[in-house]
Amino acid sequence: MMIPKESKIEEKRDNMIEDLVNKGIFKIDGKQLYELNFYELTKEYIVEEES
Numbered sequence: 001m002m003i004p005k006e007s008k009i010e011e012k013r014d015n016m017i018e019d020l021v022n023k024g025i026f027k028i029d030g031k032q033l034y035e036l037n038f039y040e041l042t043k044e045y046i047v048e049e050e051s
Contacts, residue, residue: 009038017034020033020045020048025048028041028044
C-alpha cells in the first residue's frame with residue numbers, strides 16, 4: 001500500500017506554518033495557524049516577510 005505524497009499546496013502551507021512558528025507566531029486573530037485557510041495563512045505570511 002502506497003501512502004500518497006502531500007500536494008504542493010499542503011507542503012507550502014506546512015512550510016509557511018513552520019516559518020511563522022519559528023518567528024514566534026502561534027495564533028492569528030485567536031486561531032491556531034493550522035486552523036486558518038490557505039488564503040489567510042498566505043496573507044499573514046507575506047505581511048511577516050515584508051516586515
